[in-house]
Amino acid sequence: MNQWQGKSHIDRLGSQWLQVQELYQVKGELEGFRGVRKQHQVNEFTVYNSTLQVKSDILLEKSMAKDWLQFHFQLKGVSKTTKFESRQSFIALPQCFYLKYVPADYCQLRFKENTDYESFGFRMTPEDFLDSFLPNFEELNQLTQAIETQQAYSLSGKGIPLSQTVREIILQMKNCGYTGQLRALFMESKMTDLVFAMVHQIQAQQAFSNPRINAKAKIKDAYHFMQQHLDDKLSIKRIAREVGVNEFTLKKGFKEVFGTSVIQCLIDLRLDRAYEQMLSTHKTISTIAYETGYSAVGNFSNAFYKKFGFRPSVLRNGGGFEG
Incomplete structure (x- = not known):
């Protein structure tokens, strides 16, 4: 194209x-x-x-x-x-x-x-x-x-x-090869799928920002605790203890609010921080990889690619804006 x-x-x-x-x-x-x-x-x-x-x-x-x-x-x-x-x-x-x-x-x-x-x-x-x-x-x-x-x-x-679901729907719409009425039906169906996937993410965002019950407030506290202790060796047991819930409630709450596991959320938070450091610091990729918890740069690059769809070297070489 x-x-x-x-x-x-x-x-x-x-x-x-x-x-x-x-x-x-x-x-x-x-x-x-x-x-x-x-x-x-x-x-x-x-x-x-x-x-x-x-x-x-x-x-x-x-x-x-x-x-x-x-x-x-x-x-x-x-x-x-x-x-x-x-x-x-x-x-x-x-x-x-x-x-x-x-x-x-x-x-x-x-x-x-x-x-x-x-x-x-x-x-x-x-x-x-x-x-x-x-x-x-x-x-x-x-x-x-x-x-x-x-x-x-x-x-x-x-x-x-973007969630994996949203990325897959977009790819299907981009690659649609149907013509005529069949194309219209396919695109309309995928548009509906995309809207529902998008609304699901908005729900997760709003549930995080405006918890309605105490259990969700605890999940929010757990999320903030993880954000503030990304350099610590965190475990589900420690996170649950810090916010005053049991491990089952913590794991179930993360699935309901964020649509992912506690560990995956921790990985994503560390990768998000790595993303910001790539744009705002002059640290080497290997240094950022180590601080993110990866002893091998290749493993860090693969995890980064899985989350964002491109390698950290692409982001570092692409430049950025100062907001």
Whole structure:
């Protein structure tokens, strides 16, 4: 897809191909610049898959005449978006999900040099959102209220890490080879799967942020304890003792709130810290691997790849933004 350099057209599968220059005003050195968006209409959703490769710093600018709502899955690369009238600015990291509603605004996207970027997602108008099945989800009540009052809304400024389920659904949608009515049915089915998987992650996020019962509050305490003691030799027994629950309650609570085990959550927390250190420090990969709990850099690289979908060397060499 990222090799196509022709004019916009609709392919045999019914997808529209557009060059980024047709969508945005591009500012910066264009040598080595390639940007393509492939999009397909699925009921009220416009499903898109965008790729971008730049050798130098690039700015993309566009005036948004209408309110818009975007469910955005950043697959590769780091981008910085600024919305001037609403005075919002946020950095999108790879392998994270973002849900944004912004009234009509002037938008600017910034990409650092040598960025290899890919995103997937779907956009819709606020009116289509309110007429769809999505407002039936309690987890999206705040979004519904924001649309009704025309207030900018962001689900999570730092993004929600993509689950394996979400990544698999996106891959299936990207690789769909059906045509005609069969393609429409397949894409509609996968869109529904993607929405339910996304809402499941929002549920986990909200359950963590707003525990309703004491048991969930204890799970939150356990999570915070793990965050603050990542360098310790932690065991399920010690974590349970620290927050005042038994081991069974701790393990069951993590499954309910986070959809994963205590140990896997600990591994993910350490890898998340490693991710941040790759961007914000000059520590070597081997040093970060050792501090994350891996004596072998290869094992650390494999675990990092399994969680984020790319090697730590790719992140280190790709550069980053300072927010």
